[in-house]
Amino acid sequence: MEGFLSTYGAAIVQMALAGVLALSMYLPLMAGQLSLASPGFYAVGGYVAALLSTKVFTGYPNGEYPIPLIVLEMGIAGVIAAFFALIVGIPALRLRGIYLALATIAFVEVLRIFALNQDELGGAVGIYNIPQPFFSATRIEYLVLALPLLVGAALFVARLERSRVGRAFVALREDELAASAMGIFPTYYKVLAFTLGAVLAGMAGALNAHILNTWNARQGTFDLAILILAYVLVGGSRTFLGPIIGAAFLVALPEIILREVAGLPGLNPVIATFLRDGRLILFGVLIAISVFFFPYGLITPSLLKSRRKKTPAEHIEPAKATPKVSGGEL
């Protein structure tokens, strides 16, 4: 078990963080908004933590950086991300579907290039030697922070789903016009969902800056946005568990193919080589296949219901023929 943890420690922590990022995209999607801005807030959060821990909270020897300070950094990162979210969200959330997606991606790209050009942010090299709270080579200790973040975010979203606000989100997703006729003010709830997502992404970024020990402009890009979208849709966009499972699954998959499946004893060496060198081919094919077999995602509300039999049907069933994920056309 120890060997397993030391090999996969970092990957497990990354699975948890990917889950938080997936939730950060799931939140606006709950309200029918296809926003790809999460990587932008994630990058902001990372820079906030990197700057605070290397410039402000200095003086702690490596390995003894206080954990409460990291929590504080995450909090500050969340607040700053929320601030950015309000500035971007209020104008951008007038847009729908792909237009909103593109506007949010434009925001991510503008941030990336801005970061690349700031000397204070280290330019292409970025900020490095971010102080560590643990004397650790495995990074598994970071679960102390990553797991509560994930569980906290999950519980929060789960509570939200059952609350009045959550029902307002879902009403907006199902039919914005009807929702606003019922007295739900669309802009307020959209911006709220967007901002909550931004806070989660910012906190994930702040934590990951410590885990990676470095932060630079290559963190938080268009590619990451698409990957997070895949986490959400492969996992399922109708319940908070979907994005978390999707993220864990897709982060673990290439690692497992590479290090376990390809290493199974007795495997034909040609196949083993293919699995190693071509694991991303397999990864791509599996993504494509999974949305075919699980168009509602791996985890659906109905699946959860069939497991715990007597839960009241508070979830809105996906429509039979065309489950709608996004609000607008795509």
Added chain:
Amino acid sequence: MKALDQSSQQYRRLWWLASRGFAAVVIVLLITAILTTPGGLQNFFNGLAIGGVYAIFALGYTLIFSILRIINFAHGAIFTLGAYFTYFLTGSAVGFNGLLANQKLPFGLPFPLAMLSGGILAGLCGIAIERVAFRPLRAKGADPLLTLVSSLGVAVAIVNIIQLMVGAEIYAYPRNPFGEMPAALNLGTFGGLSQRPIIIRTTQVIIFVVSMVIVVLLTYFINGTKTGKALRAVAEDATTSSLLGINTNRLILITFFVSGLVGGIAGTLVGLSVNVSGPYFGINFGLKGLAVIVLGGLGDIPGAVVGGLVIGVAEAFVPSQQVAYKDAIAFAVLFLVLLLRPQGLLGRAVVQKV
């Protein structure tokens, strides 16, 4: 209710006036800027040249959107495939890495023929992608957003298949495949409008011209042929058109074939200008391509060209001290355009269906 309608109508009219006024001011400012800044006309032509690349990438991309209302993330991969197919069809050898190391075809086609065949092969790949990643989901009536993920999966697979087969190295076509041509054209000073003679690379002129030709052909194909009319019917309402006896699946296959063909030829031409830099060659254009087709109005074929040229010219006019912010400025402009004209530059306002 009536009062509300009226005020929103007034609001809309005001908005229309304001946006037209804004557009006019922008255009006037642009022309003044082009003619007064030193090197402005040169920058303008540079912008057209860069924009030509964006446009030619976006054409196949936007075609699929115009029919299916979905984004095909695998388009960048098709673009890359077309470039590689052409390379091998000219009889050139694979590099020293990958499973196909040092292999080459026993024959070599002349470049224009190789380009066309490469395009056709890319078109066939487009068909395969439709069968694998799009049709099954369509048949299930799944959310269109899911095709985005499945086409992403296909793109990841294609990029990595390319790398496994032929390695990550840079591939380059022979020089002057269209016969002996000067590397750059000197367009002179335009009767003194520009202080310096304007120079422009020949391959970029070719790309620009070809993208114009493709637009004309595509527009004719969509508007002037029977197939095109059927396609438009499908785009309008797939269910009704299939009730009318139109074979929707066949038409969608044709769309994917044409999109792949255009994408493959585009990949070859861009590869001719800047070389095929590896398996991520086309993927790298994906983000700009998305920006271009949205700016042009999704699914609007002439719009894609206009969008490409506008972004190209905007980038070319970023002052040289700020060139590091070039992409940021392009996307910031995009953000603003989206807020002001979400239907795209050429698009008409779509009234929200109630």
Added chain:
Amino acid sequence: MSNVVFSKRLSVFLLVVALALLPSTLFAQTQEEPIVIGVAVAQTSNVALLGQEQVIGAQIAEKFFNERGGINGRPFRLAFADTSGDEAGAINAFQTLINRENVVGILGPTLSQQAFAADPIADQAGVPVIAPSNTARGIPQIGRFIFRVSAPVAIVAPNAVKQAIKQNPNIKRVAVFYAQNDAFSVSETGTFQQTVKDLGLELLDVQTFQTTDTDFTTQITNVLPLEPDLVIISGLAADGGNLVRQLRELGYTGTIIGGNGLNTANIFPVCQALCDGILIAQAYSYQYESEINNAFREAYKKLQDKEPPQFSAQAFAGIQVFVEALSKLDKRKPLKDMDLKTLRAELREEIMSGKYDTPLGPISFIEVKKEDGTPAGGEIVQEQFYVAQIRMNPDGKTGRFVFVD
């Protein structure tokens, strides 16, 4: 769609995943294995062009030194772990090599940014790392176990500028281009620009681009009216080559200096005949005459039918340092008597104290200090730097680097 079918599918899915998750350490064999050296470079992602060359260099070294008796008769084996292009991938690869493959040391990663993420892990685990291509400032300062065989460019860049002036004493007006998103190019251009000022040349303009850019017309047409007679480029193969090509096509006729990132035959297909005459600052020259370099060059040419690039040579040199240090250590204290932790720690000391005759020329390491003054890793001390000029063959596709210094 019934829930039963749905959950059945899901169960199968999860079962497959669970099976795959079973640590294969369960099946691990216990027989005496050869010494394992880890190689963690980018074999996928858009950095793979560089990683691919490093893999080849390391593989040549594996074959070459094992044929010469390995580590005092005991063979060694390379364990490869793909870092892909990102930081998390580099961390995963390092952890696999350290904990799963039980390597004595690691060659990698490809990018400096990845090194800042992954090297601290190896350092904390006490595993020596040799960076084959990290040139950013601060790499050996990460920790005691971090070394590099890739020289930062402070020495070689000025030589190239001096060589340009030697060839054309009339050079006065200089324009500089650099890839802004590449850590190496950013630090290299600083050195170049300082040299230009030190030599009393006029720095007309500095233009930036991204390594993913393909079109440089705007930057070029901004610069050409200033009439430079020397252009200095810091970038990588694809972008740098395209920049050279477009400079020439748009009518620039003066001298071009390419930074160390352009020191690869990969640029030949990009700028073809237009590459001719570029002065290149090199940390490795295949024309360097020595027994080991001749052997490496021959082995490489047999595999790839072209001259070896710097990235392969540096990877080869990295493996060589491991092998020679292990052999020396083995003579002092037999390796089989040490547990892995001690072996790694002893290996670190051995690497630091040794001198190595590599294809890069004779190299050794000097211990650097962290900012707080505590001892850190080993910076390369390299004697041989070169300035070469590209000469393209009449076919316009192949060419060679010709020594000029």
